Amino acid sequence: MELLLDRERFVATMQAQAEIGATENGGLHRLALSDADKRVRDWFAAQLDAAGLSTRVDAFGNMFGRREGTRDVAPVLVGSHLDSQPYGGIYDGALGVVAALELVRELDARGIGTERPIEIVNWTNEEGSRFQPTLQGSGVWAGVHDIDAEYARTDDDGTTVEDELERIGYKGSTPAEPGEAYDSYLELHVEQGPSLEATGADVGVVTGIVGLRWGAITFRGEANHSGATPMHHRKDALVAAADVITQVRRLPSTLGERTVATVGALDVSPNSINVVPGTATFTYGVRDPSGDVLDDAVDRIHAATEAAATQEGVDWEIDERATATPVSFPDRCVDSVERAAADLGYDAVRLPSGGVHDATNVHRVCDAGMVFAVSEGGKSHSEAEYTSWDDCHRAANTLATAALDLAGVASD
Amino acid sequence: MELLLDRERFVATMQAQAEIGATENGGLHRLALSDADKRVRDWFAAQLDAAGLSTRVDAFGNMFGRREGTRDVAPVLVGSHLDSQPYGGIYDGALGVVAALELVRELDARGIGTERPIEIVNWTNEEGSRFQPTLQGSGVWAGVHDIDAEYARTDDDGTTVEDELERIGYKGSTPAEPGEAYDSYLELHVEQGPSLEATGADVGVVTGIVGLRWGAITFRGEANHSGATPMHHRKDALVAAADVITQVRRLPSTLGERTVATVGALDVSPNSINVVPGTATFTYGVRDPSGDVLDDAVDRIHAATEAAATQEGVDWEIDERATATPVSFPDRCVDSVERAAADLGYDAVRLPSGGVHDATNVHRVCDAGMVFAVSEGGKSHSEAEYTSWDDCHRAANTLATAALDLAGVASD
Numbered sequence: 001m002e003l004l005l006d007r008e009r010f011v012a013t014m015q016a017q018a019e020i021g022a023t024e025n026g027g028l029h030r031l032a033l034s035d036a037d038k039r040v041r042d043w044f045a046a047q048l049d050a051a052g053l054s055t056r057v058d059a060f061g062n063m064f065g066r067r068e069g070t071r072d073v074a075p076v077l078v079g080s081h082l083d084s085q086p087y088g089g090i091y092d093g094a095l096g097v098v099a100a101l102e103l104v105r106e107l108d109a110r111g112i113g114t115e116r117p118i119e120i121v122n123w124t125n126e127e128g129s130r131f132q133p134t135l136q137g138s139g140v141w142a143g144v145h146d147i148d149a150e151y152a153r154t155d156d157d158g159t160t161v162e163d164e165l166e167r168i169g170y171k172g173s174t175p176a177e178p179g180e181a182y183d184s185y186l187e188l189h190v191e192q193g194p195s196l197e198a199t200g201a202d203v204g205v206v207t208g209i210v211g212l213r214w215g216a217i218t219f220r221g222e223a224n225h226s227g228a229t230p231m232h233h234r235k236d237a238l239v240a241a242a243d244v245i246t247q248v249r250r251l252p253s254t255l256g257e258r259t260v261a262t263v264g265a266l267d268v269s270p271n272s273i274n275v276v277p278g279t280a281t282f283t284y285g286v287r288d289p290s291g292d293v294l295d296d297a298v299d300r301i302h303a304a305t306e307a308a309a310t311q312e313g314v315d316w317e318i319d320e321r322a323t324a325t326p327v328s329f330p331d332r333c334v335d336s337v338e339r340a341a342a343d344l345g346y347d348a349v350r351l352p353s354g355g356v357h358d359a360t361n362v363h364r365v366c367d368a369g370m371v372f373a374v375s376e377g378g379k380s381h382s383e384a385e386y387t388s389w390d391d392c393h394r395a396a397n398t399l400a401t402a403a404l405d406l407a408g409v410a411s412d
Numbered sequence: 413m414e415l416l417l418d419r420e421r422f423v424a425t426m427q428a429q430a431e432i433g434a435t436e437n438g439g440l441h442r443l444a445l446s447d448a449d450k451r452v453r454d455w456f457a458a459q460l461d462a463a464g465l466s467t468r469v470d471a472f473g474n475m476f477g478r479r480e481g482t483r484d485v486a487p488v489l490v491g492s493h494l495d496s497q498p499y500g501g502i503y504d505g506a507l508g509v510v511a512a513l514e515l516v517r518e519l520d521a522r523g524i525g526t527e528r529p530i531e532i533v534n535w536t537n538e539e540g541s542r543f544q545p546t547l548q549g550s551g552v553w554a555g556v557h558d559i560d561a562e563y564a565r566t567d568d569d570g571t572t573v574e575d576e577l578e579r580i581g582y583k584g585s586t587p588a589e590p591g592e593a594y595d596s597y598l599e600l601h602v603e604q605g606p607s608l609e610a611t612g613a614d615v616g617v618v619t620g621i622v623g624l625r626w627g628a629i630t631f632r633g634e635a636n637h638s639g640a641t642p643m644h645h646r647k648d649a650l651v652a653a654a655d656v657i658t659q660v661r662r663l664p665s666t667l668g669e670r671t672v673a674t675v676g677a678l679d680v681s682p683n684s685i686n687v688v689p690g691t692a693t694f695t696y697g698v699r700d701p702s703g704d705v706l707d708d709a710v711d712r713i714h715a716a717t718e719a720a721a722t723q724e725g726v727d728w729e730i731d732e733r734a735t736a737t738p739v740s741f742p743d744r745c746v747d748s749v750e751r752a753a754a755d756l757g758y759d760a761v762r763l764p765s766g767g768v769h770d771a772t773n774v775h776r777v778c779d780a781g782m783v784f785a786v787s788e789g790g791k792s793h794s795e796a797e798y799t800s801w802d803d804c805h806r807a808a809n810t811l812a813t814a815a816l817d818l819a820g821v822a823s824d
Binding site (some may be wrong): 017048075085086087092127128129132134170191193194195210212214216222223224225226228229230231233234238239241242245248252253258260261262263264265266267268270271272273274275276283285287321324353354355356375378379380381382384398 | 440450461485497499500535539540541544546548565603604605606607622628634635637638639640641642643645648650651653654655657658661664665670671672673674675676678680682683684685686687689690692693695699714765767787790791792793794796
């Protein structure tokens, strides 16, 4: 059966979360485990309590609220994340958490019981901006990462994840692991790219998630006076970095149709107008639906790094930071989302996700599926991110209807 | 007559200044108008007082000590700067200030009077690292810059030069201007490049200073999710920056024999592994003995910037920050330095300066000349900067002997 969420209440809840960590330009500055993250967690915990859910916070800060089912069977898990990029938008993962919350509110409002329990979740540190890696909370929960290793990760100031979890009061008491079998996981997220909008469809039925390889490259040359050092005496770390950045830009056009490759961050030292750069450290990220293409891409980045280092006479070092193998969602989840959209009368289209999501990790524990909302202009991880309330609502209704399908309506 | 400075006292004075703002790696962190700069200024003021000089601090923090001559004629000015790069070496400008101090001490120790007064000087903010532009104090003094405009310059934290001068107690009471005619100016500095060492000579006789053009370029594209944004939808500011950095690296090989071109600083926003860079701002600097070559170089950087912006679909902006026209020192100063080296029995070589120095500005007020000390391996603006005490001493003796020549030994 179709489950249409109360639009006014849904929009109000979206607006309420968007005020926490709001930026002047209408975006969010809500980095994982920051004060703003603590405030939005406190807000979310209050909503879970108010909805009468039985709540728990696990040892890695993942927050759960459970609505019991009528049968003693594995639950359906629904959610996403509330943390943001340094200057991100108000939709991103928050839309998926709000939609999960509105799902249980709508079931309560209509007095609908489900056979399976429904759990809603806010994962810790999906973004991987302040603390790497990305998808950290769901990765610990799914057993992809060792919890002690992730506790010890530090931000740029040297503060650890564990210290911040304790400081904001979200190092919970339950183990950061499934603890029981889960039937399935559903996640709503904005697409974060222009592909869905380009099709003209209302919602996206996500078929899987492309894999990724992340790393950082450091070139070490010699910091020298920029006026007195002849060109042929230089070992310029930034020039070597520029060579690799150019190669990373052209990499996709030599690999797969869906390959993307990015240098997102670059830090130069001493970073003075008057000094030849001695050190340059930058990140790379490559994504593709094929693991072979990813391996090939990383090999080529290594080769470009060595070539640039030789050319400029600098030393180099590559630090591989994260790997996500490509994911295909099982038919029962993809079909359930597609049926939900059809039952609601929406025009839906199947597409893979270009970004990784917590579903990448949860997929290791149980069947998973995703719904995409339209990202206007494909803008994401930016304050300019925008999805109309109509598109948000349609995607949330699709999520709710699919979740109800997987959980099963209880007979009276 | 030759003036050999007391080697032990000279080295001890060099070591004393090197302790102020010392880094773990044997360098200096003594940014202009910082707490460390205040401490080295306090130390220098105490040395001036102890040497019995009549002292003054001008309204821009330039510090002077004057030893009177026997005749009522224009003085000879000798000095350099005590501020450092973020992580610079202990020689740089400090060697020139210490040599000037040791010159008046040696004259006192030997009871030698001069016809002309000798003034020694420590210029404010030569480096231009914390506050731009470089050569700021001598530029204000020489009338190159308007004092109010320079007072209002800010560091990265938004603190102004004027506030910092007041905070550290070095906004002096005398006008920041010559106030009288000067006969000449001599400055000792380390070469900061490998050219002098490559000749095998003991000291360098500087014939002039190459000109420079400094600026900053900003590219503005679109910050977007690095996974979900297809390559052809990107407007990547860092990729455009990389194009220009590569062009700046090859620029010298298409222009003059002595042209150098550098991108020293680069800042990326939002600088996250997972976001296509929305903004990239970087500096450029070009130096050459010919003003025409500098104009040509800047034109080519503009053209490269436009081409990169078009290629990547980003907006661009160029902010020209500093211009120094090439300088030729007058024969009387160059000859005086060369004679001094010869009288001392040193092997000297004539060469231009690749770096700008306060002499660039003082040259507008009076005849100027410079002495270079060997920079081992050409390393400069780095903690690894090194000049042997023998080379420091030889260059300081050359400076002292030339200054005595210009000031004239007083007859008893």
